């Protein structure tokens with residue numbers, strides 16, 4: 532194993548408000564890594580620094596041995612933002628074609644990727660509809676398909692399953708595991724504990740700090756408890 536994402540001593544402030552405090556994080560190649568924490572704890576801020584959409588106030592981030600931000604990295608990282616960034620007056624298919632065209636894909640390859648990504652998120656039947664007529668869950672699914680369109684080595688997904696029904700959530704997690712088994716590295720944020728259980732490794736985030744990290748089992752053993760929700764409470768309590 533070798534590290535795919537390395538966050539070193541990162542701080543981030545907005546004005547006087549410090550949102551991330553000395554965050555260190557290493558995601559090994561081929562892992563599904565979860566960032567779990569309550570709303571406002573800093574997950575999205577951290578993820579944006581990792582994909583290069585924003586810059587740390589202190590510290591640095593490397594992805595695939597390259598210092599972020601880097602133009603060439605964009606091709607290799609699929610990013611699904613928390614807020615859907617889609618063109619409402621285009622169809623689902625046109626959105627996928629547009630985002631796909633930003634990458635170096637041959638026409639046939641692009642068509643194949645559109646079919647694959649749409650099928651994965653169960654949108655094939657809705658591809659010809661305009662996104663303005665999509666439900667919230669359909670938009671999340673399309674955003675996930677967009678993140679996968681260029682077949683990136685690293686996937687960074689910010690609360691990918693919010694607004695998605697349980698059945699499709701299961702199938703998306705099954706696909707994330709399949710992608711992991713083909714060697715992809717996946718960083719996912721969530722505030723849902725049952726999703727945290729599905730990760731190989733977790734960091735629990737609160738108030739801009741990482742409280743504790745480890746595999747779900749390691750964390751449970753370390754704190755001597757059987758569910759992650761309690762680990763979160765204990766780790767938070769230990770910090771004071």
Ligand SMILES: Nc1ncnc2c1ncn2[C@@H]1O[C@H](COP(=O)(O)OP(=O)(O)O)[C@@H](O)[C@H]1O
Nearest residue numbers: 545548550568569570571572573574575576577
């Ligand atoms: N651009 C910004 N300007 C000022 N404050 C921000 C900005 N982005 C995020 N914050 C603040 O940073 C904190 C962490 O937010 P965020 O990273 O979105 O948390 P999470 O994704 O865990 O819900 C919040 O208090 C939020 O209000």
Ligand SMILES: [Mg+2]
Nearest residue numbers: 574575576613
């Ligand atoms: Mg967020």
